[in-house]
Amino acid sequence: MAGGTEKRRAAEIYKRLQKMGCPFLEGVYVSEPQSIHELLCTPSVIRLGILEWICTRVYPPLQEQFSVLKESEGDTKMKEMAKLGFELMLCGDVDLDLIKGLAHSGKQLSFMGELLDIIQSSPSLCSNSELESTSQGTDEAFVTYAHETEELLNELFSSVHFQATLTPECNPWPADLQALLLPEEAQERKLPSGKDRTHGDYLKELEKISTALKDLKEEELEAISQLSDTSDTIAEMVRKRQQTKESWGGGSTATIYEKIKGLKQVYETFLNSLAK
Structure with missing residues (x-):
């Protein structure tokens, strides 16, 4: 037996079909959620007719195509409906169980609901009077x-x-890209052909690249060494400044640390006097 959620979904789809004037619901009188669920999710002629009507509303040319098919060609109809669902990315291209009503009921209701959403999202598909045209x-x-x-x-x-x-x-491209944007004939004139180059040419280029990388590495090491020396020098200057006694007026001398410590004691004495 279907759960409460699926029954509610089936009832919602049934109401939408009624409002849209589905002809296959004429003479059908069901009101119980369970009965509506069985109508929409159990294989039957009425259910297949409802799904066929929905598909022709989504893609009207199917109506003319179905009208020339014989009753014995029902499989062709179902394959076309599955193909439509596949093109809309709603099911597989051979998902005939979904069309026949043999798939899980939740999947069937989702399929019908999404098809109805497509119809109602397109004003040209919502009007029954415009269906034939x-x-x-x-x-x-x-x-x-x-x-x-x-x-x-x-x-x-x-x-x-x-x-x-x-x-x-005015060519907006950088100079190194402009050559690549030239016609092939012009590129062949400007760039040496690979066939004309020897192994010696390639070795020379590799040697140039290796030398350039070596020079670059040496420059980087030198820069790192200079940075390290500068850092040590600054650290030594700061250390000496902290340890050197300087004159602060009044004939007294003290290091920066001693001076700050003395000022802190004076400030604390001042705060204590205010508290009293």
């Missing part, structure tokens, strides 16, 4: 859209401004 209008709209897109692309690529963007007079 939508089938023809969909194909015509697609052809019109493709033609308009082709014209737009032709206009874009033939535009003077577009060509100027591709080949600007």
Whole structure:
């Protein structure tokens, strides 16, 4: 027996189908949640008809395709409905158990609910009065859209401004990339061919790179050594300054540490006098 959550979902889908005027619910009188759940999730002619009606509302050209099929070609209908669900990324392309009503009831209700969401999210699919004209209008709209897109692309690529963007007079690319953007013929003229280079040429380049890396490493070591010496010098200067006695006026001499300690004692004496 179905759980309370699935029964509520089935009741919600049933109400949506009633509001949308599903013809396969005419003469069907069920009100109990369990009965509604069995109607939508148990294999039957009515359930298959409801799902077929939903699919033709999602994709109207299916209505004309189904109308020429014989009753014995029911499997073809179910395969087309599964194909539609697959194209909408709602199920597998051969998920016939879902179409027949043999899959888990929760999966069936989710499938129906998502199809109804698609219908209600598209104003052109919600109106029953426009259903017949939508089938023809969909194909015509697609052809019109493709033609308009082709014209737009032709206009874009033939535009003077577009060509100027591709080949600007002031090249915005860095110098090291400009050579790569040249036509292949120009690159071949500027860059030496690999066939003309010998092993000796490659060895010379490797030696240059090795020498440059060695020099760079020596410079880094020298910089680290200088930094270390500077740090030691600063530390020694600070240590000496802290230990050197200096004149602070009044003829008294003391280190910085002794002077700060004396000032602290004077301040504490002052606070104690205020407390009394």
